[in-house]
Amino acid sequence: MSYSTKVLDHYENPRNVGTFGKDDEGVATGMVGAPACGDVMKLQIKVNKDGVIEDAKFKTYGCGSAIASSSLVTEWVKGKTLDEALTIKNTQIAEELALPPVKIHCSVLAEDAIKAAVADYKAKHGAMVETAACKGSDCSN
C-alpha cells in the first residue's frame, strides 16, 4: 500500500508523542480502540483554567495511518476550547491525510479519541456529559 506524503510525514516525524505527568493539573485521557482490532489510541489533553486545550500528547498502537491521524489531532486540538475540539470530524482528518477508504476507520478512531478525552475531562471536573466514544463505530469501514 502506498501512503500519502502527509501520512508519511506524520509517521516519520510524529508530533507530540508522549504522556503527561500523572499529577499534572487539567490533564484528561481518552483511550480508544482495541488490540484485537489492530489499533489503540491514547490521546491526552491539558486544559487550562479558561477551558482551552493548551497542550496535547498521544501514543498509538496501530498502522501508519492510525499514527498519523492521532499525531494530526494533537496539533488540531491545541488552542481550541473543549467544545471547539468536539467539532473536529473524522472526514476532515481523512481529507487532510488523504486516507484511502480502507483507512477511514483510523480517522474515526482519532475523532473518538478526542471525544473520549473531552468526556474524561468533563467527568473529572463535574460536568456530566454523554459520550458515544468508540461505540457504534465499525471495524469494517
Place this chain on the structure above:
Amino acid sequence: MIKQPIYLDYSATTPVDPRVAEQMIPYLTEKFGNPASRSHEFGWEAERAVEEAREQVARLVNADPREIIWTSGATESNNLAIKGAAHFYKGKGKHLVTVMTEHKAVIDTMRHLESEGFEVTYLMPETNGLVDMEKFTAALRPDTILASVMLVNNEIGVIQDIASLGEVCRAKGVLFHVDAAQATGKVTIDLAKLKVDLMSFSAHKTYGPKGIGALYVQRKPRVRLEAQMHGGGHERGLRSGTLATHQIVGMGEAFRIAHEEMATENERIRYLRDRLYQGLSQIEEAHVNGDMEQRVPHNLNISFNFVEGESLIMAIRELAVSSGSACTSASLEPSYVLRALGRSDELAHSSIRFTIGRFTTEEEIDFAIDLVKAKIGRLREMSPLWDMFKEGVDLSTVQWAAH
C-alpha cells in the same frame, strides 16, 4: 553498500535462477513447436523437452515421470487433486479432512465442495502449528474420501509429519493429498516411500517461473481423478490445454538445480536464519510463531508484541517482508494461520514473516537485524500498550471498546 530493498520474502515467490532463464529462452523463439504436434520435428523437439523436464521434476521427489501432470501452478494442482478426487469417488463417501492452517487454495476448494454437498472437517493444529496424529486419526471416518495436509506451511514454515499421516490414511483407505508448494528444494521428498496419493508442486517457489506447476498422481495403487479442464485430452486427459514448453523447461531446470544443490544450500540458509533468529530474539517480547525444530531453515515468523505489524513493515521499508497483520486489506483480520495456533489477536497483528533464499547474504541479514531492532524501539516508544505492559498491566484484563 547493500542494494535496497532487501528481498526477504522468498516464500511469496523467488527470482528465476539465471540458469533456468537461460534454458527457457530458446523455447520461446526458435524451439517454439507445440509438443502435441506429432507430424514434424518442431513438435518432436518440444515434446522431448517436456518429457526431459518431467523426468527432472520426478527425480527431485523420487516419482515415476508418468506420475507427473503439468498444471498452471500449485493452486490448480490443489483444485484438480481435491475436486477431481471428490468428484470421482463421491460414490464412496462425501467427507473430506483438512487443517485450518492450509493455504487458501485448499481451504477455498474445500469450501466450494461444501457448497456441492460434501462435508469437510477442518482440524485445529497444535499451538506449534503441527497436526496431532491422534486427532487426525480420529477425524477419519468410514465415509472419508480424502485428507489434505500441506508439507511445509507458507506462513510459519513448519513441516508436517506426512510420512505418519500417510500411513494412517493408507490403513484407513483414505486418499492423501499433500500440498508441497513450499517444500521442494527445502525438504527431502521420497514419493516411492511416502504413502501419498496426490502431491501439488509449484515452480516459482523454487527459482522457476510463475504460471507452471505439477500434480503427482500415484500409479500404484492407482488414483483416479475427474478432470477439471476439458479439451484436447492432454496429460492423459487429466488436464487439457497446450503445454507451455518454455515454462515446463524452466520448472524442470529449477527442480534439477534444487535436486543437486539443496543439501549445501539449506546448510547455508540455516546458518543465515539462525543468525537472524539470534539477532532478533534479543528484542524483548519477541515470540517465534510455529515450531522451531520441525521447520524449514528458510522461515522465521516472529511477533513483536505491542507493535502493530503494518506500521512495522512501514518502518522497515528497506526490507521486503510480509506481515500476518492484514490491515493492508479491507478485512482488518489478522492472519488466520496465526489465529489457528491460538495466538492472541495482538500477537497475530504484530507478526513479521522473514523468508530467506538462494541469494540472501550475511550482510543483508545483519542489516535487517539492526534495522528491526532500532525501529521496534521507536514504535514501542509510541505504543500505549508497551507503556501498560511496562507498568505491569495485564492487557487481557483490560475492558477494550471493540470497534
